[in-house]
Every structure is written in structure tokens, then in C-alpha cells.
Amino acid sequence: MNTEVLIYSPESIQKAAEILKAGGIVGMPTETVYGLAANALDENAVRDIFVAKGRPQDNPLIVHISSIDMLPKLVREIPDVALRLAQRFWGGPLTMIFPKADIIPAVTSGGLDTVAVRMPASEAARDIINACGFPIAAPSANLSGSPSPTTAQHVFRDMDGRIPLIIDDGACSCGVESTVICFRDGRIHILRPGGVTAEMLSEFAEVEIDKAVSAKPAENEKVLSPGMKYKHYSPKADVFIVDEHGDAFLRYCNANINGNTVAMGIGVTEQDIFIDYGATPELQAQRLFALLRKADDDGADTVYVEMPSREGVGLAVYNRLLRAAGFRVVKNDKAE
Numbered sequence: 001m002n003t004e005v006l007i008y009s010p011e012s013i014q015k016a017a018e019i020l021k022a023g024g025i026v027g028m029p030t031e032t033v034y035g036l037a038a039n040a041l042d043e044n045a046v047r048d049i050f051v052a053k054g055r056p057q058d059n060p061l062i063v064h065i066s067s068i069d070m071l072p073k074l075v076r077e078i079p080d081v082a083l084r085l086a087q088r089f090w091g092g093p094l095t096m097i098f099p100k101a102d103i104i105p106a107v108t109s110g111g112l113d114t115v116a117v118r119m120p121a122s123e124a125a126r127d128i129i130n131a132c133g134f135p136i137a138a139p140s141a142n143l144s145g146s147p148s149p150t151t152a153q154h155v156f157r158d159m160d161g162r163i164p165l166i167i168d169d170g171a172c173s174c175g176v177e178s179t180v181i182c183f184r185d186g187r188i189h190i191l192r193p194g195g196v197t198a199e200m201l202s203e204f205a206e207v208e209i210d211k212a213v214s215a216k217p218a219e220n221e222k223v224l225s226p227g228m229k230y231k232h233y234s235p236k237a238d239v240f241i242v243d244e245h246g247d248a249f250l251r252y253c254n255a256n257i258n259g260n261t262v263a264m265g266i267g268v269t270e271q272d273i274f275i276d277y278g279a280t281p282e283l284q285a286q287r288l289f290a291l292l293r294k295a296d297d298d299g300a301d302t303v304y305v306e307m308p309s310r311e312g313v314g315l316a317v318y319n320r321l322l323r324a325a326g327f328r329v330v331k332n333d334k335a336e
């Protein structure tokens with residue numbers, strides 16, 4: 001199959017809608033990361049997403065809508081707080097879990113009785129959904145296990161020959177996937193941190209953060225969000241989080257060069273092995289996946305990343321990095 005990349009325009013959206021209406025898959029831009037889109041209500045189309053990505057069948061997909069009016073048909077119940085959150089944060093990087101209606105096929109929900117729904121901020125994504133008239137299931141458009149794509153070129157690298165069309169709307173403004181939440185006893189439970197932060201959500205209800213966000217789940221432990229149990233966001237290089245800052249970070253990296261080594265620092269001067277991954281959590285979120293992919297393209301053996309702040313969207317950066325690093329956090333030897 002030949003994979004076409006077309007710039008976002010009324011014509012390319014029309015072409016995407018034709019493919020999707022015929023049961024096909026399209027690479028779709030969103031403000032978080034690029035997605036692999038298919039008709040969420042079409043079992044066969046959704047099954048093809050899992051094949052294109054090489055994704056485990058029990059990992060459910062997020063259903064994307066273009067207006068709040070599309071929600072009631074997809075779910076059995078909408079808590080008051082969910083409606084208030086939708087009014088405040090949709091379109092935007094917030095995914096909410098609801099009891100699913102029968103119209104959602106089991107393949108879409110990974111066999112669960114719940115469904116994850118979000119309304120993207122991206123105009124391109126909403127144009128695609130509007131042109132189709134049905135909700136769109138879309139996981140991140142990377143091969144399962146590799147870093148999520150934040151440009152159309154990243155999608156092309158992973159999906160060339162697997163899908164007919166990618167809509168190119170430039171680099172994603174958020175850069176990490178949406179915040180995923182469910183509701184428990186009136187509290188907002190964060191399953192995956194993202195662009196809508198715990199601080200922002202806490203204005204609406206008490207917020208708790210799932211322990212799988214920052215901890216390695218034990219073998220066979222039941223996790224609320226199936227995506228959290230898979231090895232994720234991993235480049236081919238060996239990634240380590242370095243829990244040091246400033247000069248101590250530079251010292252650790254220089255003392256531990258191992259093969260072709262890249263060191264991603266917070267606001268560092270770019271020289272030798274060092275590259276800057278951004279002085280703020282927002283910039284780090286935008287750049288993280290692209291830099292991990294670039295490290296692979298440059299043939300890096302080892303990647304050191306300075307510990308992010310964990311404040312605001314920094315928690316999402318930390319959560320993705322922990323998984324890219326296989327939970328390996330290192331420090332300078334105290335004897336030094």
C-alpha cells in the first residue's frame with residue numbers, strides 16, 4: 001500500500017473522510033499526538049487499527065467526538081462533574097471514562113464495559129470527525145511500544161505501507177497524550193497524566209492520582225488503565241532518568257558516557273553530548289517524543305534525561321519518561 005501525506009486542507013479532509021467512511025484508517029493530527037483514526041462503531045475498521053499498530057487486543061481505544069452532543073449516544077451515564085469538565089476542557093487534552101453504550105463494539109473498548117471519550121482541540125481532527133458524521137477511534141499513531149508521533153513525518157516512519165493517508169497539520173502543540181480520568185466515589189481519578197493537569201482538575205472535585213502513574217506495576221497486578229502495564233514510549237537506545245540538576249547533571253553524564261551518548265538537559269547549553277529538552281514543562285512535553293526519536297535516528301546507544309519537575313504537565317513528562325527508561329533512575333555516586 002502506498003502511503004500519501006497531504007497537508008491539512010478542505011480537499012485532504014474530504015479524502016480522509018472518504019477513506020474512513022469506506023472502513024479504512026487515516027493518520028490524524030490532534031493537539032496531543034498524531035492518531036490512527038478509524039470509525040469507532042465499525043468493528044472491522046477498528047480491528048485493522050490493532051493490526052497496523054501491532055497493539056495488544058485488550059488495550060482499549062479512545063473514542064474522539066467533535067461536539068458534546070455526540071456523547072449521550074455513546075455512554076450509559078454522564079456524571080454531573082463530567083459534564084462540567086467537558087464544558088471547561090473540551091476540545092482539549094482530556095479523556096473521560098464512562099460506562100459504555102451497546103453501540104460501542106467490544107474491540108473498541110478492549111472488552112471492557114467502559115469507554116474512553118475525548119473531544120480534541122485540533123481543528124483538523126474535528127473537521128475529520130464532522131466530515132464523517134461518526135465518532136473516531138484513535139490510538140497514538142506509533143508502532144506499539146515506540147515513542148508517540150508528534151509530526152506527520154513520525155507517523156510516516158512507523159506507518160509507511162500500512163495506511164493509505166496521513167493528514168499533515170505540523171507539530172503537535174501539546175506533545176504528550178491526553179489526560180485520562182475516571183470517576184470514583186465523587187473523586188476524579190487520574191489514570192494517565194497529560195495536558196489537563198491535576199491542578200486544573202482539582203477546581204472541580206477532589207483529585208487522586210493512580211499509583212501506576214509513577215510506580216512500576218508488579219507482575220500480574222491488575223491496572224485500571226490497560227495501557228499502563230505495557231512497556232511504552234521506548235526508543236531503541238537505553239534511556240536513564242538522571243536525578244541530578246545543573247552541574248551535577250553535567251557531571252553525571254560526562255562521567256558515564258557509554259557508546260554513542262545523548263544527554264537531554266533542562267535548559268542546558270547545547271554542546272558535545274548535551275541537548276536542551278526545554279526550560280519549562282510545556283516545552284519538555286512538546287519536545288520529549290521527537291528528541292527520543294531523534295536519538296534513535298542518530299544511532300544513540302545511551303540517552304540520559306534530566307529529572308523533570310513533575311509539576312503541572314511535568315507529571316506527564318515524568319510518567320512517559322519513566323516508561324521510556326524502564327523505571328531506571330540514576331544519581332551521582334555519593335562517594336564522589
Ligand code: TXA
Nearest residue numbers: 032034035060061114115116139140177178225226227
Ligand atoms: O491524546 C491522546 O489521547 C491520543 C490522541 C491520538 O488522541 N490517543 C492516545 O491513545 O493516546 P492511546 O490508545 O495511545 O492511549 C489510550 C489510553 C491507553 O492507556 C488505554 O489503556 C486507556 O487510554 N484507555 C482507553 N480506554 C480505556 C478504558 N475504558 N478504561 C481505562 N483505560 C482506558
Ligand code: MG
Nearest residue numbers: 139140148177
Ligand atoms: Mg499510545
